[in-house]
Amino acid sequence: MRKFRVLKNAVKAICRNPTRTFLTTLGIVIGIAAVIALMEVGAGAQKALQNSVASMGVNTIRVWPGTIVRGGVSTGAGARANLTMTDVEGIMKNCDSVARVSPIVSVRGQIIYGGKNWSPFSINGVSADYLEISGWEIEEGEPINQRQVDRGAKVCLIGATIVRELFDGENPVGKGLRIQNVVFKIIGVLKAKGANMMGMDQDDCVIAPWTSVKARLKGAGSTSVTSASSSTTTTTTSTTTASSTYTEGVSLYPPVSNSNMPPVRFANVDSLVVEAKSQEDLYKAVEEVSASLRETHRLAPDVTDDFNIRTMAEFTNFLTQQTKTTTNLLLCVAFVSLVVGGVGIMNIMLVSVTERTREIGLRMAVGARARDILRQFLIESIVICIFGGIVGILVGHGTSLALSKFMGWPVSLSYSAIALSVGVSALVGVVFGYYPAWKAARLDPIEALRYE
Amino acid sequence: MSLIELKDIKKTYVMGDILLPVLKGLSLKAEKGEMLALTGVSGSGKSTLMNILGCLDRPTSGEYWLDGAEVSKLDNDARAMVRNRKIGFVFQNFNLLARTSALENVIMPLGYTASHMSEKEMVEAGKAMLERVGLGDRMDHEPSRLSGGQQQRVAIARALVNKPQILFADEPTGNLDSHMSDEILDIFREINANEHVTIILVTHEPDVAHRAKRIIKLVDGEIADDVILEPTR
Numbered sequence: 001m002r003k004f005r006v007l008k009n010a011v012k013a014i015c016r017n018p019t020r021t022f023l024t025t026l027g028i029v030i031g032i033a034a035v036i037a038l039m040e041v042g043a044g045a046q047k048a049l050q051n052s053v054a055s056m057g058v059n060t061i062r063v064w065p066g067t068i069v070r071g072g073v074s075t076g077a078g079a080r081a082n083l084t085m086t087d088v089e090g091i092m093k094n095c096d097s098v099a100r101v102s103p104i105v106s107v108r109g110q111i112i113y114g115g116k117n118w119s120p121f122s123i124n125g126v127s128a129d130y131l132e133i134s135g136w137e138i139e140e141g142e143p144i145n146q147r148q149v150d151r152g153a154k155v156c157l158i159g160a161t162i163v164r165e166l167f168d169g170e171n172p173v174g175k176g177l178r179i180q181n182v183v184f185k186i187i188g189v190l191k192a193k194g195a196n197m198m199g200m201d202q203d204d205c206v207i208a209p210w211t212s213v214k215a216r217l218k219g220a221g222s223t224s225v226t227s228a229s230s231s232t233t234t235t236t237t238s239t240t241t242a243s244s245t246y247t248e249g250v251s252l253y254p255p256v257s258n259s260n261m262p263p264v265r266f267a268n269v270d271s272l273v274v275e276a277k278s279q280e281d282l283y284k285a286v287e288e289v290s291a292s293l294r295e296t297h298r299l300a301p302d303v304t305d306d307f308n309i310r311t312m313a314e315f316t317n318f319l320t321q322q323t324k325t326t327t328n329l330l331l332c333v334a335f336v337s338l339v340v341g342g343v344g345i346m347n348i349m350l351v352s353v354t355e356r357t358r359e360i361g362l363r364m365a366v367g368a369r370a371r372d373i374l375r376q377f378l379i380e381s382i383v384i385c386i387f388g389g390i391v392g393i394l395v396g397h398g399t400s401l402a403l404s405k406f407m408g409w410p411v412s413l414s415y416s417a418i419a420l421s422v423g424v425s426a427l428v429g430v431v432f433g434y435y436p437a438w439k440a441a442r443l444d445p446i447e448a449l450r451y452e
Numbered sequence: 453m454s455l456i457e458l459k460d461i462k463k464t465y466v467m468g469d470i471l472l473p474v475l476k477g478l479s480l481k482a483e484k485g486e487m488l489a490l491t492g493v494s495g496s497g498k499s500t501l502m503n504i505l506g507c508l509d510r511p512t513s514g515e516y517w518l519d520g521a522e523v524s525k526l527d528n529d530a531r532a533m534v535r536n537r538k539i540g541f542v543f544q545n546f547n548l549l550a551r552t553s554a555l556e557n558v559i560m561p562l563g564y565t566a567s568h569m570s571e572k573e574m575v576e577a578g579k580a581m582l583e584r585v586g587l588g589d590r591m592d593h594e595p596s597r598l599s600g601g602q603q604q605r606v607a608i609a610r611a612l613v614n615k616p617q618i619l620f621a622d623e624p625t626g627n628l629d630s631h632m633s634d635e636i637l638d639i640f641r642e643i644n645a646n647e648h649v650t651i652i653l654v655t656h657e658p659d660v661a662h663r664a665k666r667i668i669k670l671v672d673g674e675i676a677d678d679v680i681l682e683p684t685r
Contacts, residue, residue: 005563005571016551362547365508366561366610367536369529445508449543 010379017352024348025388027341028428032392032421033399034334039417040400042327044410049323050279053316059279060133061286063087063272063293066306081268082297082306088127090296091274095288097281102130103269105210107217112178113166120162121204123179125213125269131157133275136207141173141188144209152211156184159203160192177206182216184208210269282313335424341388342428349381349436360440361448374441381433382426389425393418453520455617455650456482456505461514461524463500463673474500475511476673484617485648486684487641489661492670499622501670502654506539506620507531519617536565540611540649544623546603548595548610555591558582558609565614581609585639601632608639618650619643625660637663 014021065080088101105125110117124130128146131138138157148155156177163172176183184206193202276285286309293307353360360373368376397413404411463475474497482488492498503509504516507523508531516524523534535541548557559578562569569577582591585605595603604624611619621640625633637660644651644665653664661667665684669677 009563012552012556358547359549362543362549363560363564364532365506365535365541367532367564367614369532369564371529372532372564446503449508449547 006375006379007383010376010383013376013380014383020348020352021384024345025384025391027344028338028385028388028425029341029392029395031334031338031341031428032389032425033396034337035331035421035424036393036396036414036417037399037403038327038330038334039414039420040397040411041403041409042323042330043414043417044400044404044412046320046323046327047412048410049319050316053312053319059276059282060311061274061276061282061289062310063274063289064308064310065268065271066304066308080306083269083272084267085269087293087296088272090292091272091289094292094295095274095285097277097285097288098274099277100129100133100275102127102133102273103210104130104271104273105213105269106271107180107213109180109217111162111166111206112181113172113175116166116168118162118165120159120206121201123206123208123213123217125208125210125217126273127210129275130207130273133273136193137191139189139191140171141186143188144207149209149211152215153209154182154184154212154216155187156206156208157188157190158186158207159190159205161201161204162206163189179206179208180217184212214267214269279313279316282311286311338424338428342385342432345381345384345428346432346436349377349433350439352380353377353436353440356440357443357448357451360443361445361451364443364445365449370441373443374437377437377440378430378433381437382429385425385429385433386422389422392425393421396421454481454517455484455486455519456480457515457517458505459515459517461501461504461511461516463497463504463509464512474673475504477514478673478675480668480675482650482652483684484650485644486666487644487651487653487664488666488668489653489655489664490668490670491655491658491661492676493656496670497673498654498656498670500673502620502622502652505618505652506541507534533565536561536614538617540614540616540619542604542607542611542619542621542624544626546595546600546607546627548603548606550596551594553592553594554582554587554598554606554609555579557595557606558613561610561614577613578609581613582606584612585609599632600628601635604628604632604636605639608636608643612643612649616649618652620652620654622654623656624653625655625657633660 063083065082067074068080083103085103088103091098091101103126107123107125108119109123110119111123112118126144128144128149130136131143136157139160141157144155144157147153156179158172158177166172166177167175172186172189175186177186178184190203190205190207196202274285274289276282290305290309294305297306299306363373363376364370400411403409458478458480461475461478461480462473465472465474478501490498490501500509504511504524507518507526510526510531511524514524515522518534519538523531526534548554549560552560555575555578558581559574562574562577579588579591582588585608587602587605587609590598590602595606598606604627608619619640624640625636628636640651640653641663643649651664653660655661662681665680665682667677667679667681668675669679
């Protein structure tokens, strides 16, 4: 109850001079508001960066087949045709840190709609999970579903670039797109993503069920475009038979299903894309995927991997580090303004002590001990600071909300920032209030009473 | 046993190399219920004596027995406690807290030691004191809205709120006209008569001094004259 009484007295004393209190508080308000706004905007920027980086596939792991060395001649990376759906199933079963897996089968070729043709940067055959893994969103229409994958349906999704090049303002959904002279029905349009990190247009793409691409299009499963030139070696010739599909898209192979799995060389895919459950799980996921693949490939412990695993983790780390550094730098600036606010408080409290010398003398005469006076002034400055801190939090949060609205910056409410600010403002109150309070407490009551 | 007993009190100020003796071995006794006036020209040491008597200052040497306890050697905090429990002060310039109601001014001393009292009890005590000095209708007024006499009455209420045994009044009428001075002195006499509070008036005005029951005249730090006008009952 005593403490409460002291607090009440402090609030009363502060309210006795509202203008001065307001001006004193302003320093703290600005400091805290700057800290809060920066921390929230910084955290938001980091989150946005993580999202956009994730859409570039940073949570993902790419698995490529390994190389083959035959007679001293290396075929280069990705020449082997040893990644299959069995690997996909193995990964899904064995790896806890993995959220989704999709095979990728790539082909190249011309696409035609009406009187126009185009050669997209990529034509990928994928599974139903692929859109989620690589962060694609559907602008219009529908995504590829599992049934379409299972039966090798002739459906596809197209990127924004292709819409622009071929459709001329027409709505492409429901239209037939000729890919290598096979007609695929366009079931959806992908939301534009822009260029990827290497500057390649990600929207210049066609996405179709991997079974359809594999079975119906020329060159599918030839592991990679570059290795086609080295097809004099015997490795890829077998897979090119898949391209002997004729014009009308008559299925040469029955749709892939578990019961009726084609031999490995026909069921192989070009690469796998694996999504880790989170960025933190990425390294663990790499280990697990590697172990799983070694198991499904039945590799003896002393045999080197017959596949390559790549991640973009370093790139992500770099970006995260970058935002953190920027945010910290700005925070330093904000803290400087907080310190300036604190010095303002000290200044005003010193003036206040001088101004209230008589009051201090009187309080001592009626029985206040030095520590009572010290406590009174200290609590006054802490109350000012905490009050300023609370107003600062509101102002700072408002600012960051306004920023997010006008500038389109993402903002996330940072509780740690709020806790920190309240702590810091109380600390500022103690640190900068202590000297004036100490000065007040060591006044001589006789001198103080006589002070004019 | 006397309420106040000073034994050979000396107070010497040190101004650089020069020693400035203000009180030169002063002894004094005062009983409970007395009303005495300390007079003397300025520089005679009456303020210094009052500071020592009021436990605001410590003597350089000598003994000061207050209510059966030696207080001259106490440290600052202990003397603050003595001031709070046993002594009330009234000043020439009232020393009220600005922008603070009369009632809050009165209960201010209670905030330092009366942790046993609830907020309500404190307010009750403050109200009773203000009524006692005839300001029952001005409790919410701030000092700026009160006349000098009223302000001094608030100050008296504040000095009495802790129920002290001794009330020190340092030139209590110095800032008041003669009519108001009489009022204030009447209140002092009343308190002295009804509540047996020992009152020590510090004044250089003979008129004021003669309202007391005993006059002690200081000259150059020594008691020059000690006259009892009316015997204390």
